[in-house]
Amino acid sequence: MARFGRVLTAMVTPFDEHGELDVDQAVSLARWLVEQGNEGLVVSGTTGESATLSIDEKLTLFENVASAVTVPIIAGTTGSNTRMDIGLTEEASKLGIAGILGVCPYYNRPSQAGLEAHFRAIAGSVDLPVVLYDIPIRTGRKIDSTTLVRLANDVPNIVALKDAAKNPGATAAVEANSPDDFEIYSGDDPMTLPLLAVGAVGAIGVATHWCAPDHVEMFDAWARRDIDAVQRINGRQLESFEFETSDDAPNPVPSKAMLRMLGHAVGECRFPMGPTPHGLEDAARSVYQRLVDARG
Secondary structure, rough: OOOOOOOEEEEOOOOOOOOEOOOHHHHHHHHHHHHHHOEEEEEEOOOHHHHOHHHHHHHHHHHHHHHHOOOOOEEEOOOHHHHHHHHHHHHHOOOOOOOOOOEEEEEEEEEHHHHHHHHHHHHOOOOOOEEEEEEEEHHHHOOOHHHHHHHHHHOOEEEEEEEEEHHHHHHHHHHHHHHOOOEEEEEOOHHHHHHHHHHHHHHHHOOOHHHHHHHHHHHHHHHHHOOHHEEEEEEHHHHHHHHHOOOOOOOOOHHHHHHHHHOOEEEEEOOOOOOOOOOOHHHHHHHHHHHHHHHH
């Protein structure tokens, strides 16, 4: 069993009609996601609009979501300011969370030596396990495989990688040269199946907001080595993976549209992510209905 579970959702952050944090809806959504089959949740990640949340909002989310569910909660506490990130990480560690998500610092494009120093400082500030998050399409900087392998081997509480780098070959090299208990999670829904093939143990997903049952079924089929079933289950989710982000509606705009269509009052995204394109909820309804039909 994977440390944090096989199927985790990078949860959206609900806002009310005034764009303020809606804690009650966050708690309700977290509980519903667990009911749908999620074995863990990431709070204040990319899909949670972390860049638009204040420190107080993040801490409020961590505390309330962690106390509302029994699955592991991984807290997105990092950005591009190492000192500030250490402070938030230390405060978050007091709130019942299971681990830290450490995203590659964005915008300032540090060297690999700078990245390594940043992650060592974050991990050294707490005893909690740390999941490194490599997503160069968002951050503008790739964490080199050699850097990942060195951190995995040298820092005891750096225990996992959320991989959204779209290079399974490089991921295979990281898996092969890291400790046996170092875990890789897919951080890019279309790449989950390829990453399973090179050693991933789970997924931290976006479409898992509404595809968690399919992911559970797919991971169960993978465990029994029923490759035909794995391919079939993955195939019926491809439209959801395509829907979850685009240039006109980048993640998490489509996820919030899907959740609103499903009856969850998650609100709109804060700027600069919005506004929601016209007709997106109708498109969500069609995507979801075809997914349900394909389940049989």
